Amino acid sequence: MSAAEILRFALRGVAANKLRSSLTVLGVLIGVASVILLVGVGTASQQEVEESIEALGTNTLTVTASGSQGTQVRFTDLTAEIAEGLEASELTPDVASVSPVATTTATAVWDGAEYEVGSVVGSDEHYLEAANFEVAEGTGITESDVEAGARVAVVGSTVVDELFGGDDPVGEQISLAGAVYTVVGVLEEQSSSTGFGDNNDLVVAPLTAVQRTLTGYGALSQILLQSTGSDTVDAAEAEASAVLDGLMRVSSGETAPYSITNAAELLETQADTAETFTLLLGAVAGISLLVGGIGITNIMMVSVTERTREIGIRKALGAPRRAILTQFLIEATALSLLGGGLGVGLAYLASSVTIAGYETVIVPGTVLLALGVSVGIGLFFGGYPASRAAKLRPIDALRYE
Amino acid sequence: MSTVIALDRIAKVYGHGETAVHALRGVSLAVERGEYVAIMGTSGSGKSTLMHILGLLDQPSSGSYRLDGVDVAGLDEGAQSLVRSRRIGFVFQAFNLIPRTTAAANVELPLSYAKVSRTERRQRVAAALAQVGLSDRAGHKPNQLSGGQQQRVAVARALVTAPSLLLADEPTGNLDSRSTADILDLFDRLHGSGRTIILITHEDEVAERAGRVIRLRDGDVVSDTARTALEGKR
Incomplete structure (x- = not known):
């Protein structure tokens, strides 16, 4: 069975239950968009602090009486x-x-x-x-x-x-x-x-x-x-x-009785804070992405259970394990990738609006990362349901009502 | 005539110890190429278990099963799925077409699992649909077809790989009498063109079409009669 055909079967599976698929996609979409946006907001605040450091000059020392x-x-x-x-x-x-x-x-x-x-x-x-x-x-x-x-x-x-x-x-x-x-x-x-x-x-x-x-x-x-x-x-x-x-x-x-301060040092502390802030935002957004991933597992489990009989038929017709596994994996990945792609789109749309006073900076790295992670999520969270489907014995799958 | 199926003391036991159920108690039989065999028996006689073992959907507990001279009971899962896709065609009582998928795509499925090239697939799908008289319904989905038509698509799907063996499990169980007649006529024609067919049924009128009737009871073969003998009895 060619890759294109497996892909076609998988996409048909996604399209077969549009509402369910779109809700699942929504979970990943929100996760990916929030990762990109929140990291963007964090990066923007970080960049602002860095610009301030440059404005202050990095070679100035201030002596004040203490x-x-x-x-x-x-x-x-x-x-x-x-x-x-x-x-x-x-x-x-x-x-x-x-x-x-x-x-x-x-x-x-x-x-x-x-x-x-x-x-x-x-x-x-x-x-x-x-x-x-x-x-x-x-x-x-x-x-x-x-x-x-x-x-x-x-x-x-x-x-x-x-x-x-x-x-x-x-x-x-x-x-x-x-x-x-x-x-x-x-x-x-x-x-x-x-x-x-x-x-x-x-x-x-x-x-x-x-x-x-x-x-x-x-x-x-x-x-x-x-x-x-x-x-x-x-x-x-x-x-x-x-x-x-x-x-x-x-x-x-x-x-x-005096103190010497380096303004740049002070701002570097601020920059560190901003970086921590970015990390924290990213982590929170990451959790929503994880929840989206669990949504995929859930929906794929339902999909496998629902189509147990279909899996049995396919196996009776000679489908090898690999074909079933790939079909469900691609289905899960298609869901998560779709969510990831739309999430990137949403992030780009939303980045034109200022959030919390910051012009969101979309970091190309996070876009790639979020897309990569969403593919990973599809494979990882789709993996268990897919392997369960692939391991079904044809006789059990066929008897399933 | 060459032997398609050779079963030697096939047994199937479900469960263990005192609760063990002996679905098959050592069935030995041989089916030659071109035979049309009906397996009959009441429910619980082991006929479905035998069918599943013949179709490599289930493993026997003991005994040997040779399909086209190859011992298939001991093959691993990957090899068994290859055998299923190339040598066995299934027709089920519940049709078992893939929903939301056109008749042509359903028929094409075993070919794609058997790794047949795309152009050849298209020709063979068309030929198989023509053979069951449904060329004009190729683009229809299962829910747009009548029960009889769905079963004919299922037969086309079973035939399309040119299997050594056509296994039909109560193929007319869900059909009205006219569709039943259609399907049985189709089997007669296939038998006439030299196909090996094994069908499971509990209806005498279906079994009457077969050239040989095997009756099972409690996991044992109780009778194995060729048609000439059956006719002789009447």
């Missing part, structure tokens, strides 16, 4: 002097740049419009690069601006929208808490999905100017370091830590 520990009086504030000391140190070959950062909030006024800027950042010429900002229009802060304490500012896109209402801000003068700054540049809009608020609600100006007009010469809010490359981040962290210990007179064994 307050004094113990009873000894120590220098616990980060100051511009510490930043200068760090920059001047010979012991930090892997640190490419050091940017002291003073942050405050201030009300910006332009042409009668007022806007409370989320953060006014005073820093040096390396800040924009270290914080991974791009200048979209105009220029950034230059070294001479910092040295001269020039009152120039680079504004984020939120500030442009809120204060200038879409007008070109470059060259305009704004007042920040009474001090007049000239806008020299606009920052490229950044993705705000890092979970740290609106990244575009900021004004960047030279540290010297900001300290003079807004924050005073006290503590810095942080020092931003850039390592020479993404592979030297750890070395840079260790070197900076050693130098800072010296500058801040931390003896060994004491808890340092």
